[in-house]
Amino acid sequence: MMRELTVDLGDRSYPIYIGAGILNDIGALFQKHGIGKGSPLLVVTDEQVAAHYLDQVTGRLGEAGYTAASHVVPAGEKSKSLAMLEQIVATALEAGLDRKSTIIALGGGVVGDLAGFAAASYMRGVRFVQIPTTILAHDSSVGGKVAVNHPLAKNIIGAFHQPEMVLYDTATLLTLPDREVRAGLSEMIKHGLIWDAEFTDWCEANAERLVGLDPEALQYGLYKGCSVKAAVVSQDERENDLRAILNLGHTIGHALEAVGGYNELLHGEAIAIGMVGAAKLSVRLGNPEHIYTVTKRIFQKFGLPVSIPAHLDTDEIMRAMMHDKKFNEGKIVYIVPTEIGQVEINKNVSAEWVRDIVDQLKRED
Amino acid sequence: MMRELTVDLGDRSYPIYIGAGILNDIGALFQKHGIGKGSPLLVVTDEQVAAHYLDQVTGRLGEAGYTAASHVVPAGEKSKSLAMLEQIVATALEAGLDRKSTIIALGGGVVGDLAGFAAASYMRGVRFVQIPTTILAHDSSVGGKVAVNHPLAKNIIGAFHQPEMVLYDTATLLTLPDREVRAGLSEMIKHGLIWDAEFTDWCEANAERLVGLDPEALQYGLYKGCSVKAAVVSQDERENDLRAILNLGHTIGHALEAVGGYNELLHGEAIAIGMVGAAKLSVRLGNPEHIYTVTKRIFQKFGLPVSIPAHLDTDEIMRAMMHDKKFNEGKIVYIVPTEIGQVEINKNVSAEWVRDIVDQLKRED
Numbered sequence: 001m002m003r004e005l006t007v008d009l010g011d012r013s014y015p016i017y018i019g020a021g022i023l024n025d026i027g028a029l030f031q032k033h034g035i036g037k038g039s040p041l042l043v044v045t046d047e048q049v050a051a052h053y054l055d056q057v058t059g060r061l062g063e064a065g066y067t068a069a070s071h072v073v074p075a076g077e078k079s080k081s082l083a084m085l086e087q088i089v090a091t092a093l094e095a096g097l098d099r100k101s102t103i104i105a106l107g108g109g110v111v112g113d114l115a116g117f118a119a120a121s122y123m124r125g126v127r128f129v130q131i132p133t134t135i136l137a138h139d140s141s142v143g144g145k146v147a148v149n150h151p152l153a154k155n156i157i158g159a160f161h162q163p164e165m166v167l168y169d170t171a172t173l174l175t176l177p178d179r180e181v182r183a184g185l186s187e188m189i190k191h192g193l194i195w196d197a198e199f200t201d202w203c204e205a206n207a208e209r210l211v212g213l214d215p216e217a218l219q220y221g222l223y224k225g226c227s228v229k230a231a232v233v234s235q236d237e238r239e240n241d242l243r244a245i246l247n248l249g250h251t252i253g254h255a256l257e258a259v260g261g262y263n264e265l266l267h268g269e270a271i272a273i274g275m276v277g278a279a280k281l282s283v284r285l286g287n288p289e290h291i292y293t294v295t296k297r298i299f300q301k302f303g304l305p306v307s308i309p310a311h312l313d314t315d316e317i318m319r320a321m322m323h324d325k326k327f328n329e330g331k332i333v334y335i336v337p338t339e340i341g342q343v344e345i346n347k348n349v350s351a352e353w354v355r356d357i358v359d360q361l362k363r364e365d
Numbered sequence: 366m367m368r369e370l371t372v373d374l375g376d377r378s379y380p381i382y383i384g385a386g387i388l389n390d391i392g393a394l395f396q397k398h399g400i401g402k403g404s405p406l407l408v409v410t411d412e413q414v415a416a417h418y419l420d421q422v423t424g425r426l427g428e429a430g431y432t433a434a435s436h437v438v439p440a441g442e443k444s445k446s447l448a449m450l451e452q453i454v455a456t457a458l459e460a461g462l463d464r465k466s467t468i469i470a471l472g473g474g475v476v477g478d479l480a481g482f483a484a485a486s487y488m489r490g491v492r493f494v495q496i497p498t499t500i501l502a503h504d505s506s507v508g509g510k511v512a513v514n515h516p517l518a519k520n521i522i523g524a525f526h527q528p529e530m531v532l533y534d535t536a537t538l539l540t541l542p543d544r545e546v547r548a549g550l551s552e553m554i555k556h557g558l559i560w561d562a563e564f565t566d567w568c569e570a571n572a573e574r575l576v577g578l579d580p581e582a583l584q585y586g587l588y589k590g591c592s593v594k595a596a597v598v599s600q601d602e603r604e605n606d607l608r609a610i611l612n613l614g615h616t617i618g619h620a621l622e623a624v625g626g627y628n629e630l631l632h633g634e635a636i637a638i639g640m641v642g643a644a645k646l647s648v649r650l651g652n653p654e655h656i657y658t659v660t661k662r663i664f665q666k667f668g669l670p671v672s673i674p675a676h677l678d679t680d681e682i683m684r685a686m687m688h689d690k691k692f693n694e695g696k697i698v699y700i701v702p703t704e705i706g707q708v709e710i711n712k713n714v715s716a717e718w719v720r721d722i723v724d725q726l727k728r729e730d
């Protein structure tokens with residue numbers, strides 16, 4: 001069985017295919033989408049993903065009559081760099097990629113962002129296909145945001161470059177380390193919390209099946225998660241307003257990642273804590289208490305952290321936040337839940353209040 | 366007096382202002398175009414241009430209430446690199462540039478392409494203003510092509526990113542070295558040759574005034590040159606077909622630049638030779654002889670080269686060409702004049718014929 005959904009962006013619309021084993025149909029799907037055989041393809045992936053799936057992808061493409069070169073980068077965030085982009089372009093040139101070629105991202109969000117920026121900028125833009133292999137990548141593969149990091153800032157050099165299609169083979173998730181599974185599910189829960197109370201309930205009720213990678217639950221959850229992201233992005237492709245709601249939990253989350261040196265907390269873990277913080281803030285702003293209790297309970301069910309590791313320093317966290325986000329006269333734009341499945345963009349949250357929340361999150365149990 | 370023309374690209378349309386001394390009006394022009402004062406600006410320029418005009422630009426902006434940081438790169442093609450992009454982004458971050466900021470290119474095509482790609486990719490795209498200071502840049506500042514080089518290929522990493530406006534102060538051209546002046550005029554003549562016989566005649570008749578930087582002639586010539594480029598680009602923003610005619614003379618031209626190690630011939634010089642070659646090819650294809658004689662005569666009037674330096678090796682030139690352009694079964698897509706002011710996209714030119722032309726160009730006098 002294969003689920004399909006469309007990200008609706010006018011003439012940049014594209015489909016997301018979700019199913020177990022659909023990587024084997026890659027040749028037919030490429031043909032269906034008019035990807036020609038006259039120009040070589042380039043598969044970009046990381047060492048860990050390559051070990052499991054690169055041969056399968058290039059093999060199937062070869063059987064279907066495509067010429068596919070590959071470029072393998074080290075696993076991890078460090079690969080999202082201009083230096084890596086330069087190496088990918090070298091491989092693309094050597095493999096003879098031209099303006100009709102397609103670059104394929106096979107991997108998680110790191111590979112997706114990196115290969116996506118390569119596709120956006122090689123010859124000023126070639127076609128791009130995403131093959132996400134992490135749960136978190138259900139988020140990163142929708143919306144067309146691609147980027148590399150700069151030593152001084154994450155995701156600061158990039159583009160909006162929509163893929164031709166996303167091919168989500170849930171069978172690839174079976175090799176994903178458990179901690180990555182849970183962290184990825186954190187973004188799935190986020191999509192429920194900002195948009196869809198029913199889906200949030202479903203996530204909570206299916207926590208065990210999701211963490212256990214039950215195929216049917218996974219496919220439904222990813223389908224719904226992608227659908228929420230697609231709905232938001234369709235209404236605000238270039239992040240002028242609505243798209244900001246996707247940042248629920250990210251204000252504190254990004255700061256925690258930074259202060260933890262990007263190796264203590266995974267992104268999904270950091271934003272789980274951040275979402276609990278946003279729920280606390282919500283209650284402080286006068287919203288019903290259950291927003292906080294439900295939010296916290298869900299993340300606990302998924303074995304995700306809900307408190308800030310005590311050794312992380314509050315001052316440092318606040319400094320990282322001020323560096324990342326714009327404070328205007330001590331106020332910050334903050335995504336705050338107003339109900340489960342609903343958020344507001346609150347432009348009037350004070351640094352002081354956020355600091356209080358951070359302090360409380362360090363004592364949370 | 367200020368001339369104004371519009372590059373017509375739907376909601377990406379923008380104006381080009383041409384006049385002597387208009388840099389002094391930069392504050393008013395920025396305000397007119399809704400560039401706000403709440404976010405810092407960044408002026409990117411090169412050492413040579415900085416020495417002449419950076420203080421003027423940042424000074425006038427400051428007087429108008431703008432905060433303008435600057436980043437100065439070494440002069441020359443080497444600065445069009447990812448390494449330089451990384452440095453510009455560091456400066457942008459330190460200066461606090463945000464999504465509402467504008468990056469300004471003050472300089473020739475090198476600075477325009479580099480700063481333009483920085484603007485296209487910083488935070489996934491911020492606004493961009495071009496202040497061309499070379500004659501060649503009348504070409505590079507129209508059309509939105511921006512890029513950096515890769516060690517293996519020129520302009521291979523880039524984007525299409527249209528500026529908010531182009532501010533062409535012809536007074537800045539007075540400090541341009543004479544050789545750069547002539548080389549820049551080569552692209553101006555090209556714009557006549559591909560599109561406008563009358564303008565071609567005018568160029569020939571005004572060769573001396575143009576080379577001597579007569580303000581009135583310059584302004585008219587740049588206005589016409591930009592107009593032709595704008596007309597072509599309006600019809601084919603992303604280079605699918607028509608835009609190819611802008612490559613008149615560039616097939617041989619690029620090969621000559623490469624074989625000369627990018628320091629023997631300036632771009633404008635190389636394409637002058639290339640345009641004489643294209644005219645020769647035209648005659649060989651059965652078009653009237655005067656296409657060749659007129660083309661050659663014009664470039665000679667401008668003191669531009671019309672023959673290939675004898676020590677450049679024909680085999681090497683052909684190899685560079687094959688590397689740069691796609692040959693399909695020994696045939697190449699070639700821009701060939703069919704009359705003065707008119708060209709065709711000929712898809713049936715053989716490598717052999719081009720080789721003959723290259724050989725003849727080495728004996729040309």
Ligand SMILES: NC(=O)c1ccc[n+]([C@@H]2O[C@H](COP(=O)([O-])OP(=O)(O)OC[C@H]3O[C@@H](n4cnc5c(N)ncnc54)[C@H](O)[C@@H]3O)[C@@H](O)[C@H]2O)c1
Binds near residue numbers: 047080143145155177
């Ligand atoms: N573009 C966007 O909209 C967007 C949104 C969210 C996150 N992101 C980016 O995504 C990145 C994080 O993505 P991620 O969490 O997927 O990280 P990741 O790509 O680094 O993958 C996590 C780890 O799992 C390994 N892995 C991936 N798939 C596997 C599989 N199927 N089997 C075994 N191992 C596998 C990888 O090698 C890596 O070590 C960050 O850089 C973040 O900035 C982008």
Ligand SMILES: NC(=O)c1ccc[n+]([C@@H]2O[C@H](COP(=O)([O-])OP(=O)(O)OC[C@H]3O[C@@H](n4cnc5c(N)ncnc54)[C@H](O)[C@@H]3O)[C@@H](O)[C@H]2O)c1
Binds near residue numbers: 499507510542632
């Ligand atoms: N984007 C496009 O569509 C496009 C089109 C054509 C060319 N280009 C690019 O343009 C570049 C060449 O541009 P260019 O010829 O302007 O070269 P350039 O920018 O290197 O300028 C030439 C030299 O003149 C100096 N200079 C510039 N303005 C001056 C002034 N007013 N007074 C004194 N010195 C001055 C510079 O410092 C430099 O040394 C190439 O990289 C080419 O790829 C781009």
Ligand SMILES: [Zn+2]
Binds near residue numbers: 139187250267
């Ligand atoms: Zn996230």
Ligand SMILES: [Zn+2]
Binds near residue numbers: 504615636
């Ligand atoms: Zn040119």
